[in-house]
Amino acid sequence: MRLHLDTRTNRPGGGVTSRSAEASAETVRLGRGTDNEVQLADPRVPLRAATIHQIPEGIRIEAAGSQTLLVNGALTRIAMLTPGDRVDIGPFQLGVAAATEGFDLSLTIERQEQAGDAEQALRDRSRLTLAECLISKRKLAWVFATIIAVLFIALPLSEQLIGGSDNRAYRKVEARSGGQGYDIVWRSGEMMNEHKYFANDCVACHEKPFQVVADQACTNCHAAVTQHADKKHFSGPNVAGKTCTSCHKEHQGSAPQLVKRQALCVSCHADLKDDAPSTTLLNVSSFVGDHPEFRPTVSVAPESHGWKRISLDQTPRETSNLKFSHKAHADAKKMKWPDGRNEAVKCGFCHQPQVDGGRMIKVEQESKCGVCHRLSFEKTDPKRTVTHGKPDLVARELREYYANRALEGGVEEEAAPLVVRRRPGTAINDAERLEALGWARKKAEDAIAYMFSKSQCGTCHTVTETADGAPTVKPVQLTADWQPKSWFSHRKHEQSKCGSCHATEASESSADVLLPLIATCRKCHADETSQNKVPSPCGSCHLFHQPDLEPVKATKSASKQ
Amino acid sequence: MHDGFLVHERFRHLKRAVLLSVAVIAVYAYHQPLDEPNGGTWFGYTLGGIGAALILWLMWLGVRKRSYKGAFSLRGWLSAHVYLGLALIVVATLHTGFQFGWNLHTLAYTLMMLVITSGLFGVYAYARYPSLMTHNSEGVSMDELVTRIAEIDRECLAAAQPLPDDMMRHVVDASENCRIGGSVRRLLSGTDPNCGTERAFTTLRDAAANVPSDLGPTVRAVLQLLGRKRVLLRTARTDARVKAMLDIWLFFHIPLSFALLAALVGHVLSVFFYW
Numbered sequence: 001m002r003l004h005l006d007t008r009t010n011r012p013g014g015g016v017t018s019r020s021a022e023a024s025a026e027t028v029r030l031g032r033g034t035d036n037e038v039q040l041a042d043p044r045v046p047l048r049a050a051t052i053h054q055i056p057e058g059i060r061i062e063a064a065g066s067q068t069l070l071v072n073g074a075l076t077r078i079a080m081l082t083p084g085d086r087v088d089i090g091p092f093q094l095g096v097a098a099a100t101e102g103f104d105l106s107l108t109i110e111r112q113e114q115a116g117d118a119e120q121a122l123r124d125r126s127r128l129t130l131a132e133c134l135i136s137k138r139k140l141a142w143v144f145a146t147i148i149a150v151l152f153i154a155l156p157l158s159e160q161l162i163g164g165s166d167n168r169a170y171r172k173v174e175a176r177s178g179g180q181g182y183d184i185v186w187r188s189g190e191m192m193n194e195h196k197y198f199a200n201d202c203v204a205c206h207e208k209p210f211q212v213v214a215d216q217a218c219t220n221c222h223a224a225v226t227q228h229a230d231k232k233h234f235s236g237p238n239v240a241g242k243t244c245t246s247c248h249k250e251h252q253g254s255a256p257q258l259v260k261r262q263a264l265c266v267s268c269h270a271d272l273k274d275d276a277p278s279t280t281l282l283n284v285s286s287f288v289g290d291h292p293e294f295r296p297t298v299s300v301a302p303e304s305h306g307w308k309r310i311s312l313d314q315t316p317r318e319t320s321n322l323k324f325s326h327k328a329h330a331d332a333k334k335m336k337w338p339d340g341r342n343e344a345v346k347c348g349f350c351h352q353p354q355v356d357g358g359r360m361i362k363v364e365q366e367s368k369c370g371v372c373h374r375l376s377f378e379k380t381d382p383k384r385t386v387t388h389g390k391p392d393l394v395a396r397e398l399r400e401y402y403a404n405r406a407l408e409g410g411v412e413e414e415a416a417p418l419v420v421r422r423r424p425g426t427a428i429n430d431a432e433r434l435e436a437l438g439w440a441r442k443k444a445e446d447a448i449a450y451m452f453s454k455s456q457c458g459t460c461h462t463v464t465e466t467a468d469g470a471p472t473v474k475p476v477q478l479t480a481d482w483q484p485k486s487w488f489s490h491r492k493h494e495q496s497k498c499g500s501c502h503a504t505e506a507s508e509s510s511a512d513v514l515l516p517l518i519a520t521c522r523k524c525h526a527d528e529t530s531q532n533k534v535p536s537p538c539g540s541c542h543l544f545h546q547p548d549l550e551p552v553k554a555t556k557s558a559s560k561q
Numbered sequence: 562m563h564d565g566f567l568v569h570e571r572f573r574h575l576k577r578a579v580l581l582s583v584a585v586i587a588v589y590a591y592h593q594p595l596d597e598p599n600g601g602t603w604f605g606y607t608l609g610g611i612g613a614a615l616i617l618w619l620m621w622l623g624v625r626k627r628s629y630k631g632a633f634s635l636r637g638w639l640s641a642h643v644y645l646g647l648a649l650i651v652v653a654t655l656h657t658g659f660q661f662g663w664n665l666h667t668l669a670y671t672l673m674m675l676v677i678t679s680g681l682f683g684v685y686a687y688a689r690y691p692s693l694m695t696h697n698s699e700g701v702s703m704d705e706l707v708t709r710i711a712e713i714d715r716e717c718l719a720a721a722q723p724l725p726d727d728m729m730r731h732v733v734d735a736s737e738n739c740r741i742g743g744s745v746r747r748l749l750s751g752t753d754p755n756c757g758t759e760r761a762f763t764t765l766r767d768a769a770a771n772v773p774s775d776l777g778p779t780v781r782a783v784l785q786l787l788g789r790k791r792v793l794l795r796t797a798r799t800d801a802r803v804k805a806m807l808d809i810w811l812f813f814h815i816p817l818s819f820a821l822l823a824a825l826v827g828h829v830l831s832v833f834f835y836w
Binding site for chain 1: 593595596597599600660662664665666668703707708710711712714715718721722723725726729732733736737739740741742743744745748801804805808809811812815816817818819820822823824826827830831832833834835836
């Protein structure tokens with residue numbers, strides 16, 4: 001078989017070059033190998049791709065081995081070739097041309113792709129930088145920024161600004177309808193427990209955007225809370241400049257955050273003339289430093305309800321119009337109880353702290369003093385006493401008592417007239433009645449004199465006369481609260497002995513003010529930063545400004561006896 | 562004498578950053594607000610202002626680095642960026658007063674810390690990798706490497722013409738399935754588990770004992786070429802890897818810093834909206 005080959009190559013600049021070759025062979029073999037009549041030099045072509053035979057019927061092409069051929073676009077193993085047919089082997093396109101003179105088969109060979117684009121193919125396959133493999137940094141940045149801006153700025157803001165007047169208007173602490181809004185992401189900290197029921201309604205306190213929480217937001221609910229210090233009197237910056245939020249902080253956790261630090265008090269009290277030029281209070285900046293000696297409120301004029309603050313420095317004397325010697329009552333030998341034993345009166349017998357553990361309960365004559373100091377007046381009726389505390393009633397009670405005894409009869413006194421000693425139930429006539437009354441009157445006068453003598457009322461009281469000449473006692477004014485504007489817990493100090501603060505052992509007079517000096521307190525207490533004593537900021541003893549404000553732990557303020 | 566960005570001007574910016582940090586810590590320790598330390602005390606506002614200004618200035622590096630003119634060198638800018646960025650940790654953390662919660666404010670702080678952490682990797686990368694790169698490529702550019710690899714490819718295919726089809730398939734595979742990089746994992750690991758060249762090399766090496774003797778020289782020639790190609794590929798892949806490592810952290814650093822910017826705007830806005 002004679003074969004004519006026409007190899008066409010596309011020139012880079014355009015155009016086609018042609019190269020002709022001839023071959024003569026029994027069978028025409030096509031493939032990569034050099035032994036083929038038609039060498040198709042490309043790695044993708046098998047060593048032997050196909051063979052072409054000339055058979056009586058014509059030219060036949062047959063694929064080698066178990067391969068298939070692409071003849072005119074169809075996969076086949078055997079095909080008859082006629083001019084115009086096309087066979088694709090690898091990148092080569094073989095065209096069957098019209099048979100030329102002297103040849104049995106004329107083939108054109110064209111290569112589909114340039115041989116030289118291996119490098120470009122490698123570059124195309126490769127991705128040498130991350131930018132080619134990943135979403136761009138810029139796009140990512142936009143995505144992130146947009147997500148955050150929408151979720152955390154746009155949504156909460158639009159809810160507040162577009163939500164309508166319902167959202168912006170103040171509502172007196174009702175939960176916002178619809179529950180929590182998008183502005184939950186703006187909440188900077190936990191709300192205190194007592195405020196949690198409107199925690200989803202930021203506008204309840206933050207009434208106007210870009211404005212600090214105003215006092216009005218607080219007083220809308222806390223209407224009864226008055227100004228802690230009167231701004232008219234305290235016009236300095238430390239008071240007038242303060243708002244609720246200066247000291248009361250929110251979003252600081254579940255417990256109410258109240259500024260209790262010493263520095264708050266000291267900011268004003270270190271130099272009071274700035275804020276309260278006419279005050280009589282002394283300046284203080286620290287407990288261990290310059291806190292002045294205690295100035296208790298001492299009774300000085302019981303008749304006119306006169307009190308005075310006197311520093312313990314000056315050894316104040318109290319005028320109470322009551323006589324009492326602690327020393328005597330602590331002397332076991334002197335004390336004789338009703339049951340006969342000799343035992344000193346213990347502090348705790350008379351003095352008990354109130355229910356809240358703070359100040360002491362007022363000493364009651366009837367239950368305390370009266371255990372030994374009975375206001376009895378009649379030997380034959382020892383259990384009968386007069387009412388304590390009402391000297392103007394004493395005379396009447398006594399007269400009524402004896403009149404009653406006289407009327408009833410049965411008096412057992414030997415010296416008494418018969419009429420009063422008669423058997424109870426016996427009738428008496430007018431003259432006898434007058435006699436009985438006369439006895440009663442005399443007895444009453446004796447008893448009155450006895451009561452108001454040194455043996456009875458006079459033991460503790462100063463006996464005097466009313467304008468009408470009737471016996472009475474001077475009014476007594478005792479202190480319930482030496483320091484009414486501060487607070488003290490006896491219960492918290494119950495581990496200490498009473499005598500470690502109150503010098504009762506040597507006190508023979510009720511004029512003694514038996515309060516401890518500040519030096520005694522300083523043995524255990526120091527300022528709030530102390531690590532080796534009990535840290536005690538101002539608020540641990542002092543009430544804060546408002547007279548009607550319940551102090552942190554204690555009872556109401558002073559009640560005078 | 563080359564001065565790196567860390568050493569720039571005798572650590573001028575490190576000194577400034579340390580000074581700022583120490584000053585801030587000192588004031589924080591001394592200042593005792595009446596309530597708890599938090600972003601809303603006067604010192605909290607001060608730190609917040611400093612922190613916000615720092616963040617904006619730090620992000621300005623992105624603008625400065627694209628400009629050809631400027632009073633200060635880009636290396637100086639970078640040095641200041643790194644050290645003041647680290648000082649920001651101190652400023653911002655003290656600004657929080659150590660109060661954290663599930664809210665936008667802590668989100669901004671978290672984003673900031675993520676940005677700084679990714680930046681720390683950047684510092685490490687920029688300090689270490691450039692010399693690795695030089696050591697690896699020894700002055701040969703990636704472009705050059707690709708060209709050389711493609712050339713060997715061509716030689717290989719030509720040399721392998723006489724090989725039997727099954728072997729030829731491997732050589733073709735080595736050519737057609739060879740790529741540098743291609744995916745994030747391949748770039749960052751510097752290896753390609755699916756590399757045609759590796760497969761071809763191993764297979765041909767193992768099969769070399771069993772070829773007929775007349776093909777021996779051909780196989781040896783092909784193996785030699787494949788071997789050279791492997792070396793070049795390794796160099797190219799290491800080069801691509803180092804460049805990728807120098808770049809990967811920026812995919813965190815920059816998008817997160819814009820997220821931070823958005824969060825910062827939200828933080829400042831919300832804090833004064835609900836003052």
